[in-house]
Amino acid sequence: MKGILYLEDGTVYMGKGFGKSGTSVGELVFNTSMTGYQEILTDPSYAGQVITMTYPLIGNYGVNRFAWESKKSFARGLVVKSISNTPSNYTCENSIDEMLKSMNIVGIYGVDTRSITKKIRSNGALKCVISTEELSISALEDCLKNGQYNEDYMEEVSTKEIITIKNQGPKIAVMDFGAKNNIINNLKHRNCDITIFPYNATYEEIMEIKPDGVLLSNGPGDPKSVECAIKTVKKIITKTPTFxxxxxxxxxxxxVGGDTYKMKFGHRGGNHGVYDIQRDRAYITSQNHGYAVDEQSIEEKGMxxxxxxxxxxxxxxxxHKELPVFSVQFHPEGAPGPEDTSYLFDKFMGLMKDSR
Structure with a gap:
């Protein structure tokens, strides 16, 4: 099965196809993780994106039932240098090819992923078409021009109903913008009584359960597209500890009145160095984001x-200087990647305890 990747600047990469047979349109990004392709593919933050893995061999340990970060993949495609058709690991249950087929994800391999990564680093994230069908360049151009592409995926990735996970610890309200399973698992491990709300839940709905704290999850797209959540969070942070x-x-x-901006090519991978100013320590972190907080915009906003x-x-x-409110851009839960910064969940527990 042939595979083709067509970029909005007219660049074409020819390779071989795997996974679902078909055509998809998305934003082309790259991830520098050496392992964790299953968690990456099922991270809801990748909704609408075609993921290029910079590590040259993908699929060598297969996939299993334990590494899912959501119920399905919201990505639009996967691009790799080479795939393994003979995975070997004691947890292996399926191949990467079978996983993509089951999730209706188009994949291509046998392309120069180094060239693709260098192009994204030079030009920024690009719109693209990934296809395993016999399409002409003009047909691919039409797909790119007419394909559904936006950066508001909340309706697609968020829970549609309120979910409760009963426990004996502090009561946590999770605003689900595309929460990964391992974030919820970290709260479970700390005995939290968890209620997961849709992204558009109102302040009144969340406060009705009288939470000890509120967790604002990861998710895809432009944060400015979630105006309803911004208004809700503005009220929440004055009433309860927030992470x-x-x-x-x-x-x-x-x-809090700050601003965000789209980065040139974002941070995606399990090997990003971060300096914790308060602890005077550096950590290697797991990251996946294309937007960042503008520093000047929050200087006079109490942060x-x-x-x-x-x-x-x-x-x-x-x-926040006064309120029990804090946040991080990286993923303290890892999955994939290091879990060195999971202490932040304990910090959240401490804030709730101090606020009682």
Missing amino acids: GICLGHQILALA IITHRNLNDNSIEGMQ
């Missing part, structure tokens, strides 16, 4: 910077 992760971090910045990216000095964490 934001990734998109939740960006929404928190907007809620102080707690973490910085060691590659580009962008904001990776902040907290």
Whole structure:
């Protein structure tokens, strides 16, 4: 099966297809993780994106039932240098090819992923068409021009109904913008009584359960597209301890009156260095975001910077000077990637305890 990747600047990459047979339109991004392709594919934050893996061999340990970060994949495609058709691992249950077929994801391999990554780094994230069908260049151009492409995926990735996970610990309200399973697992491990709300839940609906704290989850797309959530979070932070992760971090910045901007090519991978200013320590973190908080916009909004990216000095964490409110741009739950910063969940537990 042939595969083709057509970029909005007219560049064409020819390879071989795997996974679902078909054509998809999305935003082309790259991820620098060496492992964790199953978690990456099922991370809702990748909704609408075609993921290029920079590591050259993908699929060598297969896939299993334990590494799902959501019920399905919301990505639009996968691009790799080479795939393994003979995976070997004691947890292996299926191949990467079978996984993509089951999730209706188009994949191509046998292309120069280094060239693709360099192009994205030079030009920024690009719209693209990924296809395993026999289409002409003009047909691919039409697909790109007419394909459904936006950056508001909340309706697609968020829970449609309120979900409760009973326990004996602090009562946590999770605003689900595309929450990964391992975020919920970290709360479970701390004995939290969890209620997961849709992204557009009102302030009144959330406060009705009288939460001890609110967690703003990760998610895809432009944070400014979630105006209803920004208004809700603006009220929440004055009433209860709040912890934001990734998109939740960006929404928190907007809620306090700050601003966000789209990065040239974002941070995606399990090897991003972050400096924790308060602990005076550096950590390797897992990241997946294309937007960031504008530093000047929050300087006079009561927020102080707690973490910085060691590659580009962008904001990776902040907290309020007076309110029990803080957030980070990276993923303290890992999955995939290091879990060195899971102490942030304990910080959240401590804020709730101190606020009682």
